[in-house]
Amino acid sequence: MSKSSANAWKLAQDFMRRQAGVVLEDDQDYLLNARLQPVASELGFPDVPALVVRACQGSAGSPEAKAVLDALTTHETYFFREQAFWKGFKQEIVPALFKQGPRPLRIWSAACSTGQEAYSFAILLSEIAPTVVNDCEILATDISQPVIHKAREGRYSAFEVNRGVSGSRLVRHFRQCTGGFRVRTQVRRRVSWTEHNLFESLPTNAGQFDLILCRNVLIYFTREDRQRVEERLISHLSPGGFIGIGCAERSAGSKLTSVCPGWYRKS
Numbered sequence: 001m002s003k004s005s006a007n008a009w010k011l012a013q014d015f016m017r018r019q020a021g022v023v024l025e026d027d028q029d030y031l032l033n034a035r036l037q038p039v040a041s042e043l044g045f046p047d048v049p050a051l052v053v054r055a056c057q058g059s060a061g062s063p064e065a066k067a068v069l070d071a072l073t074t075h076e077t078y079f080f081r082e083q084a085f086w087k088g089f090k091q092e093i094v095p096a097l098f099k100q101g102p103r104p105l106r107i108w109s110a111a112c113s114t115g116q117e118a119y120s121f122a123i124l125l126s127e128i129a130p131t132v133v134n135d136c137e138i139l140a141t142d143i144s145q146p147v148i149h150k151a152r153e154g155r156y157s158a159f160e161v162n163r164g165v166s167g168s169r170l171v172r173h174f175r176q177c178t179g180g181f182r183v184r185t186q187v188r189r190r191v192s193w194t195e196h197n198l199f200e201s202l203p204t205n206a207g208q209f210d211l212i213l214c215r216n217v218l219i220y221f222t223r224e225d226r227q228r229v230e231e232r233l234i235s236h237l238s239p240g241g242f243i244g245i246g247c248a249e250r251s252a253g254s255k256l257t258s259v260c261p262g263w264y265r266k267s
């Protein structure tokens, strides 16, 4: 790696840690060219270091900064990700939430990527709580503008729906469109989408949530940052509400009690 690329990688590591909390390890320096060369070409920079210097030393909201942040974050996701998580939701969480019968829920999918997690909840709620689903609210947020745009559109390729959507759900909740499938309007209108950084507070009028999902993102953060974000999430959780994280992740906080794989309850 040339000296200017090595310097650019250090700048990019520092930028990602400061802006998003994402830790990029030294031995991931292959990402510099793999992810940023296409961005540099598209934005008309002579090379990757020139892009990185502009992105990391300019304003955080500049198009270059947003493009670098988007390219260096991992957006991997799919519908109904992790069977054990959804099994636990149906068997443990739903009975606890609906002890007194079905009621409208408020759900926040934080770091939602391209939307499969939020739509999975919208679909599942229509199956298990059809009488209240239209009164449920799902807020879905991510730091990356392009993924929020794709999520809001709700258009997925055949490859993407094949990762987790059963045949019967495909027929019921999607319609065919050019290039693949689109989530039906009645499912899409249950979710609202907005850009949001986990290190910032939600607007005060966002209120409290019964369920908060923050899955497969805190693994990229330091332990201290994980704790800070968890505390912020817990402050948005209703008393007795639940937080869902990746099944292989562990909560960093002490105010949560483990319920089943991926699920914790506010004590």
Ligand SMILES: C[S@@+](CC[C@H](N)C(=O)[O-])C[C@H]1O[C@@H](n2cnc3c(N)ncnc32)[C@H](O)[C@@H]1O
Binding pocket: 019, 020, 021, 022, 073, 074, 075, 076, 077, 078, 081, 110, 111, 112, 113, 114, 117, 141, 142, 143, 144, 147, 196, 197, 198, 199, 214, 215, 216, 217
């Ligand atoms: C691997 S995806 C996880 C998507 C989904 N939650 C799941 O489990 O399938 C991680 C997402 O976290 C987002 N992200 C990373 N840092 C973030 C931050 N500081 N605030 C909000 N979102 C962030 C990324 O843009 C990415 O879309």
